[in-house]
Amino acid sequence: xxDVTQTPRNRITKTGKRIMLECSQTKGHDRMYWxxxxxxxxxxxxxxxxxxxxxNKGEISDGYSVSRQAxxxxxxxxxxxxxxxxxxxxxxxxxxxxxxxxxxxxxxxLTVL
Amino acid sequence: xxxxxxxxxxxxxxxxxxxxxxxxxxxxxxxxxxxQQHPGGGIVSLFMLSSGKKKHGRLIATINIQEKHSSLHxxxxxxxxxxxxxxxxxxxxKLIFGTGTRLQxxx
Numbered sequence: 113x114x115d116v117t118q119t120p121r122n123r124i125t126k127t128g129k130r131i132m133l134e135c136s137q138t139k140g141h142d143r144m145y146w147x148x149x150x151x152x153x154x155x156x157x158x159x160x161x162x163x164x165x166x167x168n169k170g171e172i173s174d175g176y177s178v179s180r181q182a183x184x185x186x187x188x189x190x191x192x193x194x195x196x197x198x199x200x201x202x203x204x205x206x207x208x209x210x211x212x213x214x215x216x217x218x219x220x221x222l223t224v225l
Numbered sequence: 226x227x228x229x230x231x232x233x234x235x236x237x238x239x240x241x242x243x244x245x246x247x248x249x250x251x252x253x254x255x256x257x258x259x260x261q262q263h264p265g266g267g268i269v270s271l272f273m274l275s276s277g278k279k280k281h282g283r284l285i286a287t288i289n290i291q292e293k294h295s296s297l298h299x300x301x302x303x304x305x306x307x308x309x310x311x312x313x314x315x316x317x318x319k320l321i322f323g324t325g326t327r328l329q330x331x332x
Contacts, residue, residue, distance in 0.1 A: 143318070154229070154311070154322035162318070170319075200266060212256055212315050216268040 118217040135203030144186040148199040193224040231323035244299040248312035256315040
């Protein structure tokens with residue numbers, strides 16, 4: 113079984129709809145991250161969390177919110193989706209007590225019409 | 226100017242060729258990461274290095290801290306090496322990513 117899972121894997125929605133992307137991990141890592149990837153651009157950090165009570169904005173947090181329900185779960189919400197949020201979204205985890213290696217989920221392809 | 230820049234953006238090669246992908250960064254780093262993104266989208270970490278050189282199979286990563294430059298080499302390239310290779314600067318618990326190099330290796 114995959115260590116970092118994301119649901120859904122693909123989603124098509126309409127402008128103005130609320131949507132939640134979910135991430136779960138079995139690696140026991142405290143740190144979790146949400147990124148988006150757009151063609152021609154590098155991965156960009158949306159939000160990150162170093163433990164359940166620690167949530168931080170990344171470089172492109174506008175229009176997004178997150179919830180860290182447990183050590184293993186980190187959800188990303190788009191309160192009112194807009195077409196320029198169409199992208200590939202990745203969740204990742206890391207373990208600060210080991211190396212800084214990040215472990216990525218399989219990605220969610222989101223299309224906002 | 227991006228803090229992490231990669232070159233080339235696209236690279237095609239014949240099977241067996243030696244491949245080099247370059248990464249330059251303009252910030253202080255704790256480590257330089259190389260990742261591989263498969264055609265299906267999944268991302269895996271290949272290397273993390275803060276000095277010198279690391280080797281794993283046919284892949285070699287080097288870093289020159291003074292010049293703020295890293296290279297990823299693939300020896301005896303194979304079609305299964307076709308992927309996007311991404312370098313990322315590790316800075317205070319976060320990563321800043323380059324835009325990636327798309328490699329296609331033809332038989």
